[in-house]
Amino acid sequence: MQPTRLFDWGYGVHMIDGYDLGIPGRTGIYVLEGDAPALVETGPAPSIPYIKAGLQELGYSPADIRYIIVTHIHLDHAGGAGLLLQSCPQAKVVVHPRGKRHLADPTRLVQGARMVYGEQFDQLFDPIVPIPEERLIVKEDGDSLDLGGGRRLGFIDSPGHAAHHFSFFDPLSRGWFTGDTAGVRYHQTEDLGFSFYLPSTSPNQFDPDAMKQSIKRMAERKPERLFFGHFGMSNEPKEVFRQVTAELDHFVAIATEAMTAGEGAEGIERRLVERYRVASEQRGCGLDHPVWEGLKLDMNVCAMGLEHYLRKQAETHNR
Structure with missing residues (x-):
């Protein structure tokens, strides 16, 4: 699948399908154009060849990427970050403060995932490569990241799905990159004339009250779009927030x-x-x-x- 152009007004937003678990349309990796181009999420290590191919289709080299932003450190979002970073000599990885040490030393991430996935772990996630601390950037609640050309991303702490989760607002697209905090977009039913949205309550830091509060903060910004970790973009933020909360x-x-x-x-x-x-x-x-x-x-x-x-x-x- 070729990259999908989701937004085009000056600097655009593209999505590359990471084929997480070998399933099309499951995990989206976003390319944010700017003077300092950024990737949002990496998926697990098996997604990296798809990212590289997608970048090539868009006319980018991995060496052009300046930032790799992971909304949280679950392996389906950040498992391939260390591997991809090896091909991106100019890039740094942007992470929530609670996630930094686990990307620098992923031992506990690997142990936890092996307990859940057993013999399937290697096929789904291997390798998980440690990231040197000097190539990690932490973004706290209220911080920003300037990609140039009017694209200054604004970060908020957005727990609910995970305690090590942030989301960020992109002023050019007027959209939130929500990771998993604002739910999952089930786009596959579009052939039947509808999509629907459900919360993601995976272990072990799920907190419904925190999730509602994070969604409320996103809604207060009156966004025009939402970009999901799973999967793609919605132009109906109010309906998404209503469905996921209910x-x-x-x-x-x-x-x-x-x-x-x-x-x-x-x-x-x-x-x-x-x-x-x-x-x-x-x-x-x-x-x-x-x-x-x-x-x-x-x-x-x-x-x-x-x-x-x-x-x-x-x-x-x-x-």
């Missing part, structure tokens, strides 16, 4: 019912899948539709995050 309440309520019934993460996942099976079939989208390849994977991970959150809440309450 479904977040449903996620927590469904998870609470499942945990009360002693069903654990498996029960949460089963109930979530059933909710969206019914909703999608009402709109002519059956379980054989391509959207379900990613949706089922996401519900599995979301269920684990919801279970972890509710167990943590119960432990806190019982102290």
Whole structure:
């Protein structure tokens, strides 16, 4: 798939498909044009050849890239950053303050991912290359990054999906690059005339109240566009924020019912899948539709995050 031009007004925004997990349309890597061009996200290491090919299609060399911005350090967003940096001699990696040490020393990231993915880890994520500390730049809440040509990015701390998550506003596109905090865009149903948006509640730092507060801060800027880690751009920010906030309440309520019934993460996942099976079939989208390849994977991970959150809440309450 060739890069997609999402915005074009002076300096543009392009998206390269990273084929995360080998699935098309799952993880987007963005190219921000400017006097100092930047990439947003890298995906895992297997996405790097797609990024290099996409840059070549756009007329860029990896040596042209000055910044690699990762919204958070989950491997589907930042796992390939160290590997890509080896081909980008002028670039530095921009990261949340809580994520810096894990990119410099990814030992704990690797250990955690191996526990979850087991024998699949090498195929999905290897290699994860440490990043020298002198090539890491931290952006705190309220910081900015000037790419030139009127493109000065504004960063906010945006927890909810993860504590090591920031989002940033691009004044040229009037858009937020949301990572995973404002949910996932399921674009595959566009052939049926609609897209939909769900929260991403993966373990182990999911916090629904923090997620709502982060979304509220984004909404206050009155954006015209949202750019998602998964996947692409939406021109309907108000609808995105409405759907994700509403479904977040449903996620927590469904998870609470499942945990009360002693069903654990498996029960949460089963109930979530059933909710969206019914909703999608009402709109002519059956379980054989391509959207379900990613949706089922996401519900599995979301269920684990919801279970972890509710167990943590119960432990806190019982102290």
